[in-house]
Amino acid sequence: MSLWVDEYRPKSLEELTYHSDLTKRLKILASSEDFPHLLVYGPSGAGKKTRISCLLRELFGEGVQKLKTDIQTFTNSSSRKIDITVVSSKYHLEITPNEVGFSDRLVVQEFLKDVAQTKQVDLSIKHDFKVVIIHEADLLTRESQAALRRTMELYMSNVRLILCCKSPSKIIDPIRSRCLLIRVPAPTIDEIITILINIAKKTNVNLPLKVAKLIADQSNRDLRKAILSFESLYMEYDVLKDNIRYRFTDWEEIINDIANKISLHYNPENLENIRDLLYELLNTYILPSNLIKYLFLAIVRRADESVKFEILEKAAEFEHRIVTGSKALIHIEAFVINAMYIIGRYKNGLGTISMDID
Amino acid sequence: MGSFFQDQGVRFKSAKDSTLNLPWIEKYRPKSLNNISAQEDTLITLKNSKDNLPHMLFYGPPGTGKTSTILALARELFGPELMKSRVLELNASHERGIDVIRERVKNYARSFIISDSDRNNQCPGFKIIILDEADSLTKDAQEALRRTMEKYSELTRFCLICNQISCIIPALKSRCTLFRFKSIGIDNMRNRLTYICEQEGIDYYPEAMDELIKDSQGDLRKAISWLNNASKLHKDDRVTVDTIKETVGIVPDDIINGLIESAASKSYDKIQETVNDVIASGYFGKQVIEQVFLKVLQDLRINEDHKCNIGESLGIIDKRLVDGGCELFQVLSLMCAISKNMD
Ligand SMILES: Nc1ncnc2c1ncn2[C@@H]1O[C@H](COP(=O)(O)OP(=O)(O)OP(=O)(O)O)[C@@H](O)[C@H]1O
Numbered sequence: 229m230s231l232w233v234d235e236y237r238p239k240s241l242e243e244l245t246y247h248s249d250l251t252k253r254l255k256i257l258a259s260s261e262d263f264p265h266l267l268v269y270g271p272s273g274a275g276k277k278t279r280i281s282c283l284l285r286e287l288f289g290e291g292v293q294k295l296k297t298d299i300q301t302f303t304n305s306s307s308r309k310i311d312i313t314v315v316s317s318k319y320h321l322e323i324t325p326n327e328v329g330f331s332d333r334l335v336v337q338e339f340l341k342d343v344a345q346t347k348q349v350d351l352s353i354k355h356d357f358k359v360v361i362i363h364e365a366d367l368l369t370r371e372s373q374a375a376l377r378r379t380m381e382l383y384m385s386n387v388r389l390i391l392c393c394k395s396p397s398k399i400i401d402p403i404r405s406r407c408l409l410i411r412v413p414a415p416t417i418d419e420i421i422t423i424l425i426n427i428a429k430k431t432n433v434n435l436p437l438k439v440a441k442l443i444a445d446q447s448n449r450d451l452r453k454a455i456l457s458f459e460s461l462y463m464e465y466d467v468l469k470d471n472i473r474y475r476f477t478d479w480e481e482i483i484n485d486i487a488n489k490i491s492l493h494y495n496p497e498n499l500e501n502i503r504d505l506l507y508e509l510l511n512t513y514i515l516p517s518n519l520i521k522y523l524f525l526a527i528v529r530r531a532d533e534s535v536k537f538e539i540l541e542k543a544a545e546f547e548h549r550i551v552t553g554s555k556a557l558i559h560i561e562a563f564v565i566n567a568m569y570i571i572g573r574y575k576n577g578l579g580t581i582s583m584d585i586d
Numbered sequence: 587m588g589s590f591f592q593d594q595g596v597r598f599k600s601a602k603d604s605t606l607n608l609p610w611i612e613k614y615r616p617k618s619l620n621n622i623s624a625q626e627d628t629l630i631t632l633k634n635s636k637d638n639l640p641h642m643l644f645y646g647p648p649g650t651g652k653t654s655t656i657l658a659l660a661r662e663l664f665g666p667e668l669m670k671s672r673v674l675e676l677n678a679s680h681e682r683g684i685d686v687i688r689e690r691v692k693n694y695a696r697s698f699i700i701s702d703s704d705r706n707n708q709c710p711g712f713k714i715i716i717l718d719e720a721d722s723l724t725k726d727a728q729e730a731l732r733r734t735m736e737k738y739s740e741l742t743r744f745c746l747i748c749n750q751i752s753c754i755i756p757a758l759k760s761r762c763t764l765f766r767f768k769s770i771g772i773d774n775m776r777n778r779l780t781y782i783c784e785q786e787g788i789d790y791y792p793e794a795m796d797e798l799i800k801d802s803q804g805d806l807r808k809a810i811s812w813l814n815n816a817s818k819l820h821k822d823d824r825v826t827v828d829t830i831k832e833t834v835g836i837v838p839d840d841i842i843n844g845l846i847e848s849a850a851s852k853s854y855d856k857i858q859e860t861v862n863d864v865i866a867s868g869y870f871g872k873q874v875i876e877q878v879f880l881k882v883l884q885d886l887r888i889n890e891d892h893k894c895n896i897g898e899s900l901g902i903i904d905k906r907l908v909d910g911g912c913e914l915f916q917v918l919s920l921m922c923a924i925s926k927n928m929d
């Protein structure tokens with residue numbers, strides 16, 4: 229049996245519940261003669277993928293949701309073979325160029341050229357273009373983005389791109405202006421509650437409003453997270469009573485644990501302990517930039533107002549170093565040490581601690 | 587690799603195939619030099635030197651007509667048919683390392699014009715190689731070009747196109763006549779956009795047009811493409827300011843004001859809550875910080891020194907965002923910097 233997140237994923241535009249304005253606009257788009265390139269963006273768990281899939285169905289009919297997965301191989305100029313996973317239907321193809329790292333320019337270009345040169349075979353369909361979805365488009369290298377500029381214009385007659393990403397901040401201007409921007413906001417807490425209750429009805433699970441609210445509040449407006457934790461709560465308790473205790477995921481527990489240790493006091497022994505935990509998190513659960521984000525939020529929740537600004541500055545600085553540097557753990561640890569220092573200094577009264585960490 | 591001659595085929599085919607479904611930036615790409623807006627000085631010089639074309643270097647901001655001008659010039663010189671064999675266009679989507687410059691470009695540059703039928707009309711006896719988006723040519727590739735440009739200038743004229751002239755090595759610059767493309771002024775912008783609206787039967791509120799011109803900051807491609815996109819969302823009614831803003835990705839004023847008020851409250855928790863909401867609503871960091879800063883500049887509560895401090899932070903934060911830093915952290919950082927610089 230599949231997970232509820234997949235099982236109760238809306239399949240058509242009509243089934244989409246929230247952001248009805250946006251849905252209406254997608255409907256108009258799908259009916260227009262000249263469908264543009266799209267840039268779909270919004271936080272994770274906001275429902276971008278679902279919405280795109282519904283839009284494609286509106287364009288091409290049900291067949292577009294029959295997916296298969298292949299590996300395509302490209303050869304670069306030094307005859308190295310590069311593989312990329314392609315998910316496709318008869319009408320569209322999806323790739324995640326980040327898979328191939330710095331070779332993405334070559335792969336994207338060759339891939340698009342191939343698609344542009346194969347004509348749509350099925351003559352009975354409404355549109356004679358193919359759609360190519362590029363996931364994690366914000367991670368495309370600069371060269372690869374520059375290469376897309378002319379390509380997006382030249383292949384327009386039989387290929388439409390849907391670029392999908394969390395944020396277009398990293399997407400260069402010339403690409404952004406060639407696309408119709410579609411912003412998909414995260415659902416509000418109330419919208420999440422409604423969706424949870426709907427799923428509860430379909431699965432015949434009794435979900436008290438209080439529990440629904442608890443789950444939604446803890447989700448940080450991430451719908452996927454909310455549905456997943458609803459399902460796992462149900463698996464665990466079977467009957468969801470009003471006074472149920474919310475279950476954090478394993479990695480959330482560990483992060484809370486680290487945040488507690490940091491907030492206690494500055495202590496080198498602590499640091500070794502924390503390093504083990506960080507290692508565990510990085511190896512098994514979570515991406516470095518997410519780790520530092522959630523860790524920061526947990527620390528700040530425990531800290532005094534007067535030091536929050538300072539801790540944030542450190543977090544913003546070291547998170548950036550994670551992205552541009554090579555070994556994430558170093559920068560996360562540097563952040564931890566700084567946070568400890570700031571908190572320790574505050575707790576011991578200003579100036580009584582003298583440590584040189586810089 | 588090895589197929590850029592084929593690519594040319596694709597372009598000319600698509601242009602003929604279905605002008606209906608073409609995006610407007612292609613559909614309304616000027617076909618002749620006379621249709622190019624705004625770049626009068628450049629055009630006069632080019633028209634005068636048609637018979638004896640020098641190597642050229644076009645530079646200037648995006649969407650000001652550089653690519654269009656050279657394509658239009660080539661069409662006027664050779665006509666639409668002959669153009670296919672006489673013009674080689676290489677842009678950033680092509681493999682353009684030093685090998686390509688040494689082999690392919692050189693071979694094309696030194697090849698003679700064979701067919702007799704080409705010669706019987708008055709069209710000039712040279713070919714043109716367009717190196718578009720030349721900013722992305724490596725230094726090595728540029729060095730390799732020097733010789734080729736000199737040696738085969740009888741047979742071939744080069745046109746280099748870039749946004750930043752500083753990316754081109756001096757040795758190449760000195761071999762070319764430089765043409766600066768200015769960003770398109772408000773009047774020229776309005777004329778062109780109004781013309782397109784007439785052609786397409788698009789109705790719009792005058793304020794929407796003003797907004798469009800303001801947001802595109804002299805980049806005509808942006809303006810046309812945004813107009814194209816916005817019009818898709820208005821089938822039978824007039825294009826509104828709000829649609830333009832949404833298409834462009836502009837964040838609504840009340841949200842920007844909300845952010846600034848949260849900073850004025852001086853409460854970290856309040857700031858975090860507000861920023862978190864803005865990010866969850868999908869607004870993107872780069873746009874948010876730019877708009878916030880514009881608002882800060884107008885804010886009378888903040889004195890000039892403090893504005894400078896904030897500007898300095900903005901620089902750091904913008905860089906981090908472009909590098910892929912976390913949106914939440916970076917927007918928060920800016921708001922905290924603003925908060926600290928408010929009395
Ligand atoms: N001066 C102009 N006159 C008329 N139309 C223009 C002009 N400049 C730009 N446009 C419009 O914008 C589109 C893009 O212009 P073009 O490709 O020439 O820009 P560019 O200067 O080469 O930009 P980039 O630096 O990004 O390559 C054209 O197809 C045309 O529709």
Ligand SMILES: [Mg+2]
Pocket residue numbers: 652653654718719747
């Ligand atoms: Mg150009």
